[in-house]
Amino acid sequence: MRKGICTFAAIGLLAVGGLSACGKDSGGGNTPAAEKKAKVGVILPDSASSVRWETADRPYLEAAFKAAGVEYDIKNAQGDKTQFQTIADQMITGGVTVLMIVNLDSGTGAAVLQKAKAAGIGTIDYDRLTLNGGADYYVSFDNVAVGKLQGEGLVKCLTDKGVKNPVVAELNGSPTDNNATLFAQGYNSVLDPKYAAGEYKKGPNKSVPDWDNTQAGTIFEQMMTDTGNKIDGVLAANDGLGNAAINVLKRNKMKVPVTGQDATVQGLQNVLAGDQCMTVYKAIKQEADGAAELAVALAKNQTVTGLGSVKDTESGKDVPSKLLVPKAIYKDNVKDVVTDGFVKKEELCKGDFAKLCTDNGIS
Numbered sequence: 001m002r003k004g005i006c007t008f009a010a011i012g013l014l015a016v017g018g019l020s021a022c023g024k025d026s027g028g029g030n031t032p033a034a035e036k037k038a039k040v041g042v043i044l045p046d047s048a049s050s051v052r053w054e055t056a057d058r059p060y061l062e063a064a065f066k067a068a069g070v071e072y073d074i075k076n077a078q079g080d081k082t083q084f085q086t087i088a089d090q091m092i093t094g095g096v097t098v099l100m101i102v103n104l105d106s107g108t109g110a111a112v113l114q115k116a117k118a119a120g121i122g123t124i125d126y127d128r129l130t131l132n133g134g135a136d137y138y139v140s141f142d143n144v145a146v147g148k149l150q151g152e153g154l155v156k157c158l159t160d161k162g163v164k165n166p167v168v169a170e171l172n173g174s175p176t177d178n179n180a181t182l183f184a185q186g187y188n189s190v191l192d193p194k195y196a197a198g199e200y201k202k203g204p205n206k207s208v209p210d211w212d213n214t215q216a217g218t219i220f221e222q223m224m225t226d227t228g229n230k231i232d233g234v235l236a237a238n239d240g241l242g243n244a245a246i247n248v249l250k251r252n253k254m255k256v257p258v259t260g261q262d263a264t265v266q267g268l269q270n271v272l273a274g275d276q277c278m279t280v281y282k283a284i285k286q287e288a289d290g291a292a293e294l295a296v297a298l299a300k301n302q303t304v305t306g307l308g309s310v311k312d313t314e315s316g317k318d319v320p321s322k323l324l325v326p327k328a329i330y331k332d333n334v335k336d337v338v339t340d341g342f343v344k345k346e347e348l349c350k351g352d353f354a355k356l357c358t359d360n361g362i363s
């Protein structure tokens with residue numbers, strides 16, 4: 001089937017989060033006909049590598065699909081690649097018109113995307129790009145920018161603390177997650193020049209398989225042993241990994257700047273308590289809304305304009321992409337995350353955190 005071509009540009013609209021799509025019906029007019037009834041299948045990766053998938057992505061996606069009047073089915077593979085493929089098979093045979101995945105690794109992700117394509121189903125990579133996957137669209141944040149904010153955040157906190165020649169440990173995300181590579185690209189673009197200039201000392205550097213928070217604790221403990229506890233700052237790739245490091249540091253009666261990502265309740269509480277230097281807030285509502293818009297366009301066989309593109313480093317192809325802008329969060333702007341409705345004050349400001357919330361303008 002031929003895709004309708006949209007001729008009006010939507011670049012201006014993109015700045016406020018709007019995309020533009022239009023299609024042609026079989027009669028040739030620009031009317032929303034010639035479309036299948038949209039049914040979107042979404043496969044989330046797990047609920048342990050970050051709480052975001054169940055606490056933020058699922059509800060925001062549900063709300064976005066409901067608002068668009070689209071049927072949907074959201075499942076979570078719980079970190080199991082076989083399960084991931086089984087869910088995909090069921091969705092494909094069950095008649096979804098669009099399949100949206102957060103891959104557990106590019107290999108299994110690509111196999112699923114190819115099956116969907118062979119069945120004539122539209123495909124979207126949500127948050128993580130599937131290398132060699134050839135998805136129709138990719139929706140995410142600028143993940144190199146996320147890493148840059150983390151690197152700059154760590155530098156800011158070490159500078160504020162007046163630490164000279166700090167030893168920095170790096171706890172990277174999963175080696176099978178393309179995002180983890182991009183985050184590292186971002187923070188190493190900030191840290192590498194410091195190491196090269198002899199301003200900072202490169203400490204232990206390890207990737208955490210599957211972003212497993214428990215393993216992160218074990219890995220960080222080993223880093224402490226290997227360095228005789230001489231670690232002055234921790235670049236942790238997300239809040240879960242950061243919290244694992246913080247727990248080990250606390251057991252050793254140490255407090256050093258630690259970074260994170262996802263603006264989770266736990267991460268924000270660690271920031272308020274001064275145990276974590278910063279986190280990165282990604283407005284997942286925008287990501288979910290963007291993904292839902294693209295899913296609807298795919299289901300209606302419309303072409304979307306106003307998108308950017310990301311190069312798949314394995315296939316060399318450009319994937320039409322919508323990339324959103326992340327924001328660094330320190331103690332003094334934790335309130336912005338609450339104002340944005342991403343976390344609830346009642347959840348964040350429980351018990352001991354009530355006073356810290358008031359002190360930091362969260363009311």
Ligand code: BGC
Pocket residue numbers: 049050052127128173177179180211238239261262
């Ligand atoms: C996401 C992060 C998340 C991590 C672990 C990454 O792909 O972009 O937000 O913390 O996976 O789930």
